[in-house]
Amino acid sequence: MRLGREQRLVVGGIPRADLLPEEVRAGRRAYATRRALALGVVVALFIAILGVATAKITVTASAAALQAARNQTNSLIRQQAAYSGVTSARARLTSVDAARATATGTEILWKPYLERVGATLPNGMSIVTVQIDSAAPGQPYLQPTSPLQGPRVATLTLHVTTRGLASIQTWLNALPVLPGFVDASAGNVAADAGGQLGADVVVHINAKAYTAASPESASSVRAKSSQGVKPTPTPTPVPVPVVTSTPTPTPVPTVTVTVRPPDDSASTAARASSTKSGTTDAEGDGR
Incomplete structure (x- = not known):
């Protein structure tokens, strides 16, 4: 009979006895626990590997996009160098306009x-x-x-x-x-x-x-x-009459x-x- 359970008196029942040691039952329960833990470790490892792979792919795509943007910027700079004269002329024109606005900002025509x-x-x-x-x-x-x-x-x-x-x-x-x-x-x-x-x-x-x-x-x-x-x-x-024979010069x-x-x-x-x-x-x- 198992200890810790309520003992009931059964009249005319079949006599039974559980002779299995308690250590065997504890070992079975420990095995199930270890198997669940092992499964959890495998799942966590799979998620970690998936996250690392995703991050690696994202970093690679970002680096490729950055390099493409740099290449485009360098190309635009090379094209802009052909119009450096126009750029400098526009900068001088802007500075002249700013100086004129400052000088004439307090001017009355x-x-x-x-x-x-x-x-x-x-x-x-x-x-x-x-x-x-x-x-x-x-x-x-x-x-x-x-x-x-x-x-x-x-x-x-x-x-x-x-x-x-x-x-x-x-x-x-x-x-x-x-x-x-x-x-x-x-x-x-x-x-x-x-x-x-x-x-x-x-x-x-x-x-x-x-x-x-x-x-x-x-x-x-x-x-x-x-x-x-x-x-x-x-x-x-009272109006004063004015008689003129020739136009009077305008002052x-x-x-x-x-x-x-x-x-x-x-x-x-x-x-x-x-x-x-x-x-x-x-x-x-x-x-």
Whole structure:
């Protein structure tokens, strides 16, 4: 009888006895365990060999692809060497464009900008002189100390003539259409012997007036100024009759450009001005 099992009393049963030693049964169980372990080792070895083979194949394919890419790169380099002159020319062109963009990044084309200013003038008003004050390239412009005044990069001082005071206010209302406009103010209004009014108008301009940021033409500015002008209720001046027998020569505005030289003290910077003036002679009635 086996020990450890519940012993039951069987009446009339066939007598049996298990005389097989327990060591034999333990040996059989150990053999089955060893056989399972051996099978597991074989399976693990097969998986390891399969992984190594797969990695070897992958490495070989990657090396072949890398060598093909290197061969293609070398071929392209040899083909590119035939156009080395074009490559160097493009590099020089790129450097020149970058240098020009750096040099002209803070430049204002005054001729087209003054044409835009002239496009905002109402009828009967003309510009006599223009003074331009701006900083040298790469140098900061003197900024106002008052927090209510906006930053600026240049200042225009224009002397204008007109027949009526209302035209000056109308023009001031039309100036905000200019690119880079900050503010404008009129002062020193005086009348001459001929009945015309002369005024000095100061216009401040910010960085939006730079060449790259001002693509508008004078015609577009003229159209905007004509749409944006609002009449100001001011007394209408009495028109002065003018009798002319010959065309009056058109006055050419005098433009004075002042560039601030680079200096450590902006308040004591010297100013160099160059004045350009021109006059146009009118022909007789037979023209």
